[in-house]
Amino acid sequence: MPLLGVNIDHVATIRQARRTIEPDPVWAASLAELAGAHGITVHLREDRRHIQDRDVRVLRETVQVKLNLEMATADEITGIALEVRPDQCTLVPEKREEVTTEGGLDVVGNRDRVKRCVDQLLEAGIEVSLFIDPDVKQIEASRELGVHAVELHTGAYADAETAADIDREYNALVTAAAETLQRNLLLHMGHGLTYRNVIPVASIAGVSELNIGHSIVSRAVLVGFERAVREMKELVSDPN
Ligand SMILES: CC(=O)[C@@H](O)[C@H](O)COP(=O)(O)O
Numbered sequence: 264m265p266l267l268g269v270n271i272d273h274v275a276t277i278r279q280a281r282r283t284i285e286p287d288p289v290w291a292a293s294l295a296e297l298a299g300a301h302g303i304t305v306h307l308r309e310d311r312r313h314i315q316d317r318d319v320r321v322l323r324e325t326v327q328v329k330l331n332l333e334m335a336t337a338d339e340i341t342g343i344a345l346e347v348r349p350d351q352c353t354l355v356p357e358k359r360e361e362v363t364t365e366g367g368l369d370v371v372g373n374r375d376r377v378k379r380c381v382d383q384l385l386e387a388g389i390e391v392s393l394f395i396d397p398d399v400k401q402i403e404a405s406r407e408l409g410v411h412a413v414e415l416h417t418g419a420y421a422d423a424e425t426a427a428d429i430d431r432e433y434n435a436l437v438t439a440a441a442e443t444l445q446r447n448l449l450l451h452m453g454h455g456l457t458y459r460n461v462i463p464v465a466s467i468a469g470v471s472e473l474n475i476g477h478s479i480v481s482r483a484v485l486v487g488f489e490r491a492v493r494e495m496k497e498l499v500s501d502p503n
């Protein structure tokens with residue numbers, strides 16, 4: 264059974280829409296833990312559009328399950344990771360103008376830069392995972408860097424619309440999963456997984472960690488909406 268890492272980035276997205284203090288992703292992490300999450304994932308983007316430095320530092324103090332920090336290979340962020348020491352760092356590509364992480368890290372094309380970051384993290388005793396497309400060349404390049412795991416980007420599968428496209432992208436994940444396991448790398452997967460598309464991915468043999476965020480936060484907003492309105496209505500209808 265894969266472990267569930269809950270990505271709480273988009274709790275912070277709602278907070279940053281007003282640059283206020285709520286909702287606090289630290290509280291969301293505690294609730295996720297109480298609900299049985301095996302891990303908490305946050306992506307400290309260089310542009311700080313959602314998760315902030317303070318969140319990562321407080322989460323390091325409060326999270327009792329695995330804390331997974333997603334990060335670019337940038338020196339500034341690597342410095343924060345080395346200071347905060349999450350249990351795991353997942354290296355991801357970043358583009359300022361993207362809405363979300365569009366593709367996997369190009370480990371083949373950026374070997375030296377990725378290696379420099381990986382080496383520093385491994386030396387500090389932090390587990391390292393590389394967020395890559397389901398591509399055998401990227402898997403092999405990841406293995407050569409001595410990382411613990413790869414996280415296969417499930418976005419193309421999640422975005423596929425026709426049955427043929429879904430099948431093709433799913434088969435690519437299944438093949439890449441087998442290639443990953445053959446190389447004795449831990450197999451993680453994530454991005455764009457939802458309540459509708461997760462079951463086939465969770466069923467892939469050997470997947471040990473799924474990181475899921477946007478869909479959980481989206482559902483939380485809706486399943487909590489009625490109660491939130493009721494509670495506000497009680498306050499305004501009976502202010503005394
Ligand atoms: C790397 C990844 O797949 C997710 O963490 C995703 O990056 C969430 O953050 P964004 O939606 O800001 O990309």
Ligand SMILES: NCC(=O)COP(=O)(O)O
Pocket residue numbers: 270304414452453454455456474475476477478
């Ligand atoms: N690495 C994937 C992740 O952490 C969550 O991605 P998403 O579910 O928010 O698309």
